[in-house]
Amino acid sequence: MTLSTAQRVADVLRERIEGGGLPPGTRLSEEALGRDLGISRNTLREAFRLLIHESLVVHRLNRGVFVRVVDPADVTDIYRVRAALECAGVRAAAGAGQPLREAVTAAVDGAERAAAAGDWQEVGSADLRFHRALAALSGSPRIDAAMDRLMAELRLAFHAMPSAHRFHEPFLERNRALATLLEDGEYGRAESELTTYLDDALELILGALQEREGENA
Amino acid sequence: MTLSTAQRVADVLRERIEGGGLPPGTRLSEEALGRDLGISRNTLREAFRLLIHESLVVHRLNRGVFVRVVDPADVTDIYRVRAALECAGVRAAAGAGQPLREAVTAAVDGAERAAAAGDWQEVGSADLRFHRALAALSGSPRIDAAMDRLMAELRLAFHAMPSAHRFHEPFLERNRALATLLEDGEYGRAESELTTYLDDALELILGALQEREGENA
DNA sequence: GCTAAGATATTGTTCAACAATTCTCAATAG
DNA sequence: CTATTGAGAATTGTTGAACAATATCTTAGC
Structure with a gap:
């Protein structure tokens, strides 16, 4: 496996975001998304970190991650x-x-x-x-x-x-x-x-x- | 607690690095540091990511994180x-x-x-x-x-x-x-x-x- | 002294459980 | 009717463990 699970998940989310499937402001629930993609919350959080670094999503403490809104x-x-x-x-x-x-x-x-x-x-x-x-x-x-x-x-x-x-x-x-x-x-x-x-x-x-x-x- | 554990740990490490306690090139062992600071490896890795974003440390795959060497x-x-x-x-x-x-x-x-x-x-x-x-x-x-x-x-x-x-x-x-x-x-x-x-x-x-x-x- | 195979140590990934925080919403006071 | 408050539900934060993958060290053989 040359690509980690987290990376693949990040790719999927990136496509959904840039494709418009996940509009700006959408909250990305850890449990729902994790169940949907068949991965654990921790792995999903790892994927989130990759997207945060690309500033495609933002993280608010104790509130979760949201698709970035560019005003x-x-x-x-x-x-x-x-x-x-x-x-x-x-x-x-x-x-x-x-x-x-x-x-x-x-x-x-x-x-x-x-x-x-x-x-x-x-x-x-x-x-x-x-x-x-x-x-x-x-x-x-x-x-x-x-x-x-x-x-x-x-x-x-x-x-x-x-x-x-x-x-x-x-x-x-x-x-x-x-x-x-x-x-x-x-x-x-x-x-x-x-x-x-x-x-x-x-x-x-x-x-x-x-x-x-x-x-x- | 208004600051997450990872953030506080990142603050401690930032001070040690900028204070010279952790000279450039030093390897930051996950197990040793985690035991020293009384936190889990997962949380420590989260703190590392914050410091990586500040480019105070660098991450080399399968080798760990090192205090940044500025050449x-x-x-x-x-x-x-x-x-x-x-x-x-x-x-x-x-x-x-x-x-x-x-x-x-x-x-x-x-x-x-x-x-x-x-x-x-x-x-x-x-x-x-x-x-x-x-x-x-x-x-x-x-x-x-x-x-x-x-x-x-x-x-x-x-x-x-x-x-x-x-x-x-x-x-x-x-x-x-x-x-x-x-x-x-x-x-x-x-x-x-x-x-x-x-x-x-x-x-x-x-x-x-x-x-x-x-x-x- | 050098190389290669095996042993050891460290990081990478995933999971499930528990703690802490935020959110929901009905009940209540004004 | 509006605003507030507080219990309960939902969600995120943190932890520890287990296993896999990789790097590093040790040792045997040449």
């Missing part, structure tokens, strides 16, 4: 941190190695290919890879890890987005523009464009969240 | 992230609220008072507060949390520093200069000064680590 304040904060890390990457681009710079271009290429094929889910993945590649230009393992956690949190918020197509389409062109600016060494302009880019994306998401909020009235 | 590559990476977060704070200074800006000045004041009193340990604490206040200008809870983790990691490396006095003295003046630049709205100059400041500090620490490395030959 507008969280999304705003996530974009603040992204701006800091991705801008730092852009400013480090001049001194970054060739492989790191190529990863940026490769992500944009992938997004355009996926868009041409109409695979908008893959466009979304490529977009995440693009932004991760920007931050990775710093060459910092800690920044890479931080970006991964931020992206995992964002995925939860994306559940509220009505259409991946409509959300990602306008950014395809801007991704390409950013990549070109970097290739041309226009780091200052790339940074200011990236800043407004992130502000625009944040506003789109916040708008979608607010609309969805209105529905529950 | 030169780690220190370099930590300073890369600090540069990204603190510079982001400086650039957000214009839009930051009055309390956040006052915290920066207050930290510099505190450091100077402590230096005048000859309390160099307190100078070190005030210096950390100063840099945390810089990053906090972004107004981001996630950035605050990240800075706390980075500082905790750095404290482990500081154990290798021979003299807090010699290390901190030259930066007292530069802290004041930075705070003044911020008060005067000279954000561009503040950022470039901060960048060279962090580079200098990194070099000092790396030098000290290398010296200490030489001693163990």
Whole structure:
């Protein structure tokens, strides 16, 4: 057995959460879930710890674990941190190695290919890879890890987005523009464009969240 | 009891580690520690997970957990992230609220008072507060949390520093200069000064680590 | 001195029982 | 009718034990 039971259970729960089967705010009862999955409470708790580390769920003492709720304040904060890390990457681009710079271009290429094929889910993945590649230009393992956690949190918020197509389409062109600016060494302009880019994306998401909020009235 | 057993155990271990009672590289035996602290292995492992999340200890599969060893590559990476977060704070200074800006000045004041009193340990604490206040200008809870983790990691490396006095003295003046630049709205100059400041500090620490490395030959 | 097989010790995983805490909900006082 | 309180139910926290998997140490043989 190369994968522990707890890991497999965590995989199942991760799928259910990201698939929408377990909506944000849901309480994950140890007894009910354990009986459902045929495992002991202790093993389930071990699985919870893995998901807590991914910040997919949160743990409240003596109250249990709940599927993470990402509210507008969280999304705003996530974009603040992204701006800091991705801008730092852009400013480090001049001194970054060739492989790191190529990863940026490769992500944009992938997004355009996926868009041409109409695979908008893959466009979304490529977009995440693009932004991760920007931050990775710093060459910092800690920044890479931080970006991964931020992206995992964002995925939860994306559940509220009505259409991946409509959300990602306008950014395809801007991704390409950013990549070109970097290739041309226009780091200052790339940074200011990236800043407004992130502000625009944040506003789109916040708008979608607010609309969805209105529905529950 | 408002704190879980695991949390209290984690607190005890954190103190022992930061106090030097458990030097970097020490293996934390589950059975021995559990017997020593009067808790079960399961609870101790829960405490370990909290410390792992703070990156005070590391876990190696089937080998147990060890007090974190911070090597030169780690220190370099930590300073890369600090540069990204603190510079982001400086650039957000214009839009930051009055309390956040006052915290920066207050930290510099505190450091100077402590230096005048000859309390160099307190100078070190005030210096950390100063840099945390810089990053906090972004107004981001996630950035605050990240800075706390980075500082905790750095404290482990500081154990290798021979003299807090010699290390901190030259930066007292530069802290004041930075705070003044911020008060005067000279954000561009503040950022470039901060960048060279962090580079200098990194070099000092790396030098000290290398010296200490030489001693163990 | 070095290698390999076996013995020992430690961590990984799972379980079931008990303790401590929170939650539910009806009864009561205002 | 609302707010409070308290007993009981439901849920999580903690423990100790057992067994499996892995690493480390010991020893025999070359």
